[in-house]
Amino acid sequence: xxxxxxxxxxxxxxxxxxxxxxxxxxxxxxxxxxxxxxxxxxxxxxxxxxxxxxxxxxxxxxxxxxxxxxxxxxxxxxxxxxxxxxxxxxxxxxxxxxxxxxxxxxxxxxxxxxxxxxxxxxxxxxxxxxxxxxxxxxxxxxxxxxx
Amino acid sequence: xxxxxxxxxxxxxxxxxxxxxxxxxxxxxxxxxxxxxxxxxxxxxxxxxxxxxxxxxxxxxxxxxxxxxxxxxxxxxxxxxxxxxxxxxxxxxxxxxxxxxxxxxxxxxxxxxxxxxxxxxxxxxxxxxxxxxxxxxxxxxxxxxxxxxxxxxxxxxxxxxxxxxxxxxxxxxxxxxxxxxxxxxxxxxxxxxxxxxxxxxxxxxxxxxxxxxxxxxxxxxxxxxxxxxxxxxxxxxxxxxxxxxxxxxxxxxxxxxxxxxxxxxxxxxxxxxxxxxxxxxxxxxxxxxxxxxxxxxxxxxxxxxxxxxxxxxxxxxx
Numbered sequence: 001x002x003x004x005x006x007x008x009x010x011x012x013x014x015x016x017x018x019x020x021x022x023x024x025x026x027x028x029x030x031x032x033x034x035x036x037x038x039x040x041x042x043x044x045x046x047x048x049x050x051x052x053x054x055x056x057x058x059x060x061x062x063x064x065x066x067x068x069x070x071x072x073x074x075x076x077x078x079x080x081x082x083x084x085x086x087x088x089x090x091x092x093x094x095x096x097x098x099x100x101x102x103x104x105x106x107x108x109x110x111x112x113x114x115x116x117x118x119x120x121x122x123x124x125x126x127x128x129x130x131x132x133x134x135x136x137x138x139x140x141x142x143x144x145x146x147x
Numbered sequence: 148x149x150x151x152x153x154x155x156x157x158x159x160x161x162x163x164x165x166x167x168x169x170x171x172x173x174x175x176x177x178x179x180x181x182x183x184x185x186x187x188x189x190x191x192x193x194x195x196x197x198x199x200x201x202x203x204x205x206x207x208x209x210x211x212x213x214x215x216x217x218x219x220x221x222x223x224x225x226x227x228x229x230x231x232x233x234x235x236x237x238x239x240x241x242x243x244x245x246x247x248x249x250x251x252x253x254x255x256x257x258x259x260x261x262x263x264x265x266x267x268x269x270x271x272x273x274x275x276x277x278x279x280x281x282x283x284x285x286x287x288x289x290x291x292x293x294x295x296x297x298x299x300x301x302x303x304x305x306x307x308x309x310x311x312x313x314x315x316x317x318x319x320x321x322x323x324x325x326x327x328x329x330x331x332x333x334x335x336x337x338x339x340x341x342x343x344x345x346x347x348x349x350x351x352x353x354x355x356x357x358x359x360x361x362x363x364x365x366x367x368x369x370x371x372x373x374x375x376x377x378x379x380x381x382x383x384x385x386x387x388x389x390x391x392x393x394x395x396x397x398x399x400x401x402x403x404x405x406x407x408x409x410x411x412x413x414x415x416x417x418x419x420x421x422x423x424x425x426x427x428x429x430x431x432x433x434x435x436x437x438x439x440x441x442x443x444x445x446x447x448x449x450x451x452x453x454x455x456x457x458x459x460x461x462x463x464x465x
Contacts, residue, residue, distance in 0.1 A: 020164070027168040034175040041179060045186045052193040059197040067201050070208065072456035073444065077199050080451075082192070086185055 042086065046110045049085040050103040054114035056081065057092060057101050057132065057144070064134040064142055065118035075136040078147055083130040090129040094144050096122030103129075118142065203252065204447035204454040207259045210248050211445050215460045218244045223271070223437040228427025230418070230436035234266055237438050258448040267461075268418040269439025274411050274432040277307045281323060281404035281411065283422040284432060288405035290422060293415035295396040298439065299327075300462055302389065302399075302413035305371040310341035310407050323407035325374065326400045329393025337374060337387065339407065345370050347379065352392020360386035369409075414439065414462075 057079055064077040083089065085105060093102040099118065104111040120136070123143040131147035218240050227233040241264065249259035272292055274281070281304075283290040293299070304325065322340030329335070333352035340346055347370060348357035361384035371380050377387040390397055399415065411432075416439040425433035440461035447454040 023164055027164065031168065031171050031175075034172060038175050038178050038182070041182050045182050045189070049185065049189040052189050056192070056197055060199060063197070063199050063201045067204065067452075067454060070205055070456060072454055074453060074455040076453040077201070078451045082188070085189075086182070 043110065046086055046105055047112060050090065050105060050110060050112035051114070053081055053085075053090070053092075053129070054101045054103045054112050057094075057103075058114045058116035060132075061094075061101070061116050061122065061134050061142065061144065062118060064136065065120045065122075068120040068136050068140070068142060072136065075134075077134040079132040079134065081129060081131060085129075091126060092129060092132070092144065093126045094122060094124060096124050096141075199451040200257065200447075200449045201452065201454075203257070203449075204452060207248065207252060207447050208445045208454075208456055208458065211245070211261065211443075212458055212460060214248075215241065215244060215441060215443075216462065219438050219441055219460070220462070226428045226435055228425070228435075230268070230426070233436050233438065237266060237441075238264070241441070252447070256449070258446065260446050261443045262446050264441065264443040266438045267416060267440040267442065269414055269416050269437045270418055270420050271301075271412070271414045271435045271437045272420060272423060272432060273428075273435065274409075276431045277305070277410050278408055279431060280406075280408050281401055283404070284424050284430075285422055286405075287422065289400070289402050290404065291398055291400040292413070292421050292423075293397070293399045293417050294419040294421075296399060296415035296417040297395045297397075298416040299389065299397060299399060300375050300414050302374040302411075303371065303376075304339070304374065304409060304411040305369065306339045306345070306407050306409040307369050308408050310339060310345060320402075321406075322403060324402045326402055327390050327393060328398040328400070329390060330396060331394060333393040335390045335393050337372070339370060339372065347372065347384075347387075349386055351388070352390070354392070358386075360384060374413075416440070 060077050060079045064075055067075045067077070089106045091104050091106070093104070094100075095102065096118075099116050099122070101114045101116060102111060103114070121141045123137070123141050125144050127144060127146050133145050133147045135143050135145055137143050219237055222233060222237045222240060225233075225236075227236075241261070245259075245261050252259040270293065280286075280288075282288050306323070310323065320338075322338045324336050324338040327335040329352060334350070335352050336350045336357065338346075338348045338350075338357055340348070346359055347361055348359050350357035361379050361382075368380065372387065373379075374387060375389045377384055377389070379387070396417070397415075399413070400421075414437060418436070420434050423432045423434045424430050426436055427433065428435065440459055442457065442459045445454075445456045445458055
């Protein structure tokens, strides 16, 4: 009866292993799914945030442009913006020629472009995210600087 | 016999998989909550007003540009005899005006003010006796009314009689005339004489001889010539274009002031005037100090905006 003796209690072990295996698969699936959702939401949130920041910069740039039309001696418009989005810094690039504000999250994988229209020439610049100032330079150009 | 109760150590090891999975999911939920927080913050930022007060700044500037001159002109019209008294009172009224205008902005924590305000000196020359000749205070017929004036306005001469008879157009140089000499010795002049009826002749800076202008039916009565507005007895005469062909500063003089009687009035952007009485309203001709223009910096400072514009406020800017 040696063989019969080895088979004893096999079903208990087997069901235990099966339970563990199936549970692991289910939990892995759940984790992978959740991770995907979090990543998606994160990318979406980042993009929305960059969009909002770009729009605010463009809006203030155009406000400064309207003020510059009145031929002032000095115009400084302050744009209040967060230093970080999702615990990451970001950079702002102003392209005066085509009239674009490009906001890029550190790492470079997420970037948003917002258009603006200004009659006053706008200087091409790159600044770090955070509070910004739109300044009318003595050469009658608008320049975006860090506050 | 199998150990059915199991040992205590085994009990502690049980459920590890669930625990780890639960922790991982909890972490993911926390991450989602943080993202949600960022998202809410951005929504908040997105719906916040982007107005930096630019329109308020422009409104303040327009209020100053549009109304300050009336304040200054009210003091000019009060016929002061002393320039320092005039300037003190103009400054006081200007400050009061700005205080009232800025009150509305100050309530919202904004600095709205004028700085570096300078008053440009001007002089008003008046002769209001229509029987007097157009000579200076001691009777000299050829005399300079104003020297180095950067501008002249409200220059009106009402010739009332005693005009020299002269044959047009050669001998206008013998008639009563207003001579305006510009910076490059270019001369603009206007003559009023009698040639079987009053005649007006104008010589622009680029021309060598005067030309009769605005004759047909312009003046049934004594001509009242507004040199700066270009009118005769209130009718537009476009040929009278003050100081055309010359550049400031101007020297304004009369020639043959003894060949006519009349009244006149002019405001020149200078404090250097000829031999007249005054200052202050007295025997004509007399001078009165006035403020010709006001140059000032309109300053508007809020937490979001700094705006400064230099404006010059003078007659016609309001």
